[in-house]
Structures are given as C-alpha cells and as structure tokens.
Amino acid sequence: MGFGSFIVNSIIVIVFIVGMVFTIKFFFANKKEQSISTVLITSGLSLTVSSFGNTWTNINRLFATIILSGSPNDAIEINSAFSQTQWVQLIVGIVLMVAGGYLLYFAKNKLFILNINAYYDKRIESNNKDIGLSTFEFKEREIDLVRNYKNGITANTIKEVVEIIEEKTRSFRLESKDFKRGYTGIAPIPFVMLTGTYLQREKINEYFEFDRIQTEEFYKLKNRKKYPALQIDKSLNEINANAEEFVIAVSLTKRITQEQMKQFKNAEKVELYLKNPKDNAIRHKTQLFEYAQKIGEIIEEISASTSCKKVHLLISSQSSLALEIGKRIDNQRMAEITCYFFDIKQDSNYPWGIIMNGENKGEFIER
Template sequence: MRVVDRVSEWITRERPIERKLLGAGFLCLATAGAGSGWTVETTILGRHVKFSPFPQMPEILSWILVVVGSTAILAGILIGVRRYFHDRADHDSKAVLVIEQRGLRDTTDTPLVGAVPRSVKGRRQALTVDIRDRIKDGVVTDPETALDRVSALPRMIEPYRNGKGSSDMVVAYGGLSPVPFTFLAGVLLDDESQIVALDWDRTSEAWRQLNADDDGDSFEVTGIEQIPLGTTEVVVAVSVSYLVDPGAISKSRPSSPIVELKLPRRFPDNHWSETKQQRLAKQFLETMIRIADSGVATIHLFLAAQNSVVFRLGRVYDKRNLPRILVYQYQKGRAVEHPWSIEMPVQDIGKAAVVQSLPGVN
C-alpha cells in the first residue's frame, strides 16, 4: 500500500517550471522531426516497403516548432542553473540540527540524520543524546545521570547556532527514549520555532515522517468536572498507544483525583498523522488550562504514547503559566509500576528538572 501511495504521489507531484519547459521543448522538437517527412523502409513478406509513419507538415510550421522548442529548452536550462545556485546558497546559509534521543533501542545502524527529508533545506548536523548505558533491560538504572545529559540539551545546541537567526535553523527531532526524558526534551525545545519530528517505525525498523492520513480520532476527556473544590494536586492519565492502568497509578498517587484523556482506538501505529498529533496536542493543552483554572497547583502526568506524541505534548506545555508538573516513568513488573518521576523545569526562571522518587520505593 505504501508503494502505491508513493507512486501516486510521484505521478501527481508538482513539477518545477524548468522541467515543464524542458519537456515541452523536447516535445516540440520531436513533433517537428516527426512531421518533416522522414520515411521508414522495411521488407514485408518479401516485398520492399517504403512509408512515412507521420503526415508531413508545412515547412514553416516545422521551423516554428523548432524555434519554440529550442527556446523552451534553453529557458529551462537557464532557470534550472539559476535554481541550482540559489538552492545551494540557501542550503549553505541554513542549518538542520538533527537531534536524536537514544535510550530504549540501538539505532546506530540507521541514524536519524539520514532520514531527514530532502525538502528540509540546510546542512545536516547530527546531535545525539545517548542514555543507553543508564538503561538495562528497559529499566532506567540511573535516572539522575540520564537527566543530566538530557537537561544539557540547550547548552549542546548553542554552538550549532553560530549566530544564526531562528529562520536559518531547523531542528529535526526523533528518538526512542523513556517517557519522562522525551517529555523533558519537548519542554526544553519548545522555543525552537522550526521543528520537524520523525518517529521510529518498529515494523519496518526505520525512521518515518508523520505524513499519514488523519483518522479523525480525538481524546475522550473524563474526570475534569469531578475535581473537588480546593484540590491542589491532580493526576492526568493520557492513553494514546496503550491504556494507562488506573490500578498502577493508585499505587503511586492513591488519593489524587484522576483526569483521563483516552483515544477510543489505541494501538502502536495510530500516530503517523501530523494533523492528528496537532489536534491531540491542542486538546491536551486546553485540558491543562482548565485544570489550572480550577486552582490545581501540581499535575502528576502518566503517559502511554509514542515518542513523537510525548515530545509534542512536552512542547505545547506552557512552562510559564501552567502548574508544576511531574512526569512518571512506567516500569512493568515492579510492585510499584511508576517508581519515580521527573519534575519539569516550569514556572521558575532558571529552575532545573529534578528526579522525584517515591518514598520507600527502590
């Protein structure tokens, strides 16, 4: 199906003007040549046959086609050369910073930098945030050290700017990293004006753009109307790929009211639409604002979503005006499945992200 889609996209894609001119020019020359009266000689059933496959056109019309075709070809070549040098200058003046978070899977044989689409203009510069040595069998063994590496993202980006304005730098982001670190990356990069997100396709084992059709699904939001008056701490459970288990949440936050955002159809490949992700992010932000307006001071966030979705939610979280937020790590098989969280660097200027472990949980 994806092959058919790509062929259809190639057939219907918009061609640049120079290609149209070249095509029209060669068509004119071919037509002039066909109508010039050339003949074909062959032998059919032992008889010598001589015929002209095309009717001969008037000489003046043939010359007009030659002039028009030659002019179109020359114009196409000149425009193409001009476009080449313009694109080259534009490419050299812009930078594409490719940020890859590595944590849950080794993607060194298929680095993200090689998957950034050619439509994103600029010199590719790869920046990797690797915390795989702090993860064993899917369990984060040293969240504090991993946090230090992710928190350094703004400092790591600065040298790549090299005096460039926001319009001269594009960030391409992708990763396979635990939820709290992915959300944190989104919070830290929310001020970047141009971001292209990719995600890892586990089926094809390759990086993929968010260019699928929108299936129309939106979050079903429940629990927000039931927040008791005067509540200062609320749990928010976001279920995109899988269902966040309320029983697991209750072991970490036994007395907090729960607001749920659930997709009606949850599965690992329901996130490949850019339009859909934008809609989900808008719903998420609107829900956070409603919670803040109710007087809540702290949000405990439990997420089951794909990397690009988690990153987007981190980007849209308004770190200047929304409440304090802690994002929890899920570790299946533990007595307490969400043993620690990262408190995001929001509200206070200069505040750093902090790992918060639950009391009595190792």
C-alpha cells in the same frame, strides 16, 4: 584600455569583492556549505563575464569606428572578427554558477534533526532512505543518553541527564535557528518532555518516528487531517476541585489502567485516551499538534480552576507527543508537573519522574 574593457574589469572586481565578503561571513558563521557555494558562484560569474571581454572591446571599437567614419559598412569590415567569445571559459563559468546555486539551495533548505537516544543508538543518518532524504539534505544532532540510562536511574544520573539535555538542546536551537528543524527520538518519556521544555516557542518542521513493531523503519508524520479525536473520561465540571494533586493519564498506544495508577491513590484522576489505542497511533502533524494543545489546555484549566498544586503526568504514546507537550509547559499558568517513566516490571509501575517546571525543574522524583 577601451571603455568596454573597463566595464568588464569593473564588474569582475565588484563581483569578486562581494563574493569574498559573503564567503568570509559564512566561513566565520560556521556555514561551510554557503561559503563554498559563494566561492563557486563568484568564480563562475567572474569567468562568465570575462569570457565576453573581447566582445565588449570589439563593440566599443565598432561604435568608435561608426562615429569616426560615419560608414556602418566600413565599421563592419574593420570588425569582421567581431565575436570572439571564449566559449570554453563561458561554459565552465556557467557550470560553476549552477553548481554553486544548487549547493546554496540545499544549504539554505537543510534540515537539522534533533535525535534523542537512550535505549540504544538509532540514528537517521544510517536509515535516511526510510524517509527519502539524502545525507546531503540534513544534519543530525544527537543527544546521546545511552550510557547514562544503562548505568541506572538515580538522582545523580538524572542530574547529569538534565545538564546534558539543557546544554545539547540550547546548542541545537542556536545552530539551527536559520534552518528547518526535525525531531526523532527513542528515550524515556520524561527525558523527551524535558527536552521539549527547552524548545518553547521554537518550531519543529518535521517529525520522524521509528516503527519498531511492524516495519522497523523510520516514517515521517504527514500533513493529512483525518484522525481519531482524543477523548476525555469526564468533564472538568465533574472533578473534585478541592484536590491538590491530579493524575493526567494520556493513553494513545496502550490504555493506562486504574491498577497501574494505584500508587497515586490520593490524587484526582483525569484520563485522555483514544477509543482504539495502538502503536504508532500518531501519523499526522496536525494530529500531533491538536493532541498536545488539548492536553496543555486541560493542564492549564485544572491548574487555574482547582486547588491543584501538583500534576502527575502519565503518558503512553510516541515520543513526539511528549516533546510537543513539553514545549507547551508553562511556569506561571500551570501547577508543578512531574512526568513519569513507566516500568511494568516494578510493583509501582511509575517508579520515577522528573519535574518539568517551576523552581524545582529537573528534580528527580522517586516513588
């Protein structure tokens, strides 16, 4: 065996060993796309390198002839068939490497989308064209609460819902930790906010909302920065600092009225609202984050500067805002927060809620 052949064979062996190590690693990490892409790249690289095997041998022979004969012309004549590259093998190898690289790129940039459904089953997988994603570009992980919700809301129902949300959200966190994340959901606001509490300090890269009023399609929140400011009905200096219970009403889609809040008659009320509330008011990610941050800061300031022991949180908005607020809820710096469900058919428009923090987190509250 010539020195050139030795080099080629050594490279092939090294490529094969490294490729198999990464293939096995990805396989046991349940990363099937990365495992397949590694096999393709390894196979393609091995074929590509070995397709030059005869050429390397001839180059070795050429230099040996020059050294021994001292005549370049004689060497050229002896190696008249110098280039014997296996072109079919080379092309197949390149195609495999390109295919493997393409698959690896999408595997590394795959978007894991958390979808919370309670009212009915609405998945992005069957509506992916709305948001311009191919089914190869994302994986959808659903928290399916439709059956629980249809069975009626009781203490037992909520206990089961809380367990499902915690388990499914923690699983989503682990599975998607090395990837980009997305969120969508059509579910009661307390369910969504509770989910957010299990995603603290976790970044959500993309938000998808379902426009059920106009287009009946999903849309993605953009990165634009022009949007209306979130208003507050009174400064925090004007509130009753001795109050032990506060209602914080957040109105983006519809303005929450005083009549709807009558069941909280003994609580101090603070309203956060848009001057022109409307369905799908949130269209931009910066808008979402700013609103959620402002609401979180107000809850924290009320908790710290008053005698507040309980916060009753009422939200008229898209579910993405509830999720982001949930991510900001704190056990130490905030009073006990209960997020409520709105039902216009009930005498008490907020008949039930779920505690979001503290030692009673997940507890069902019925009013």
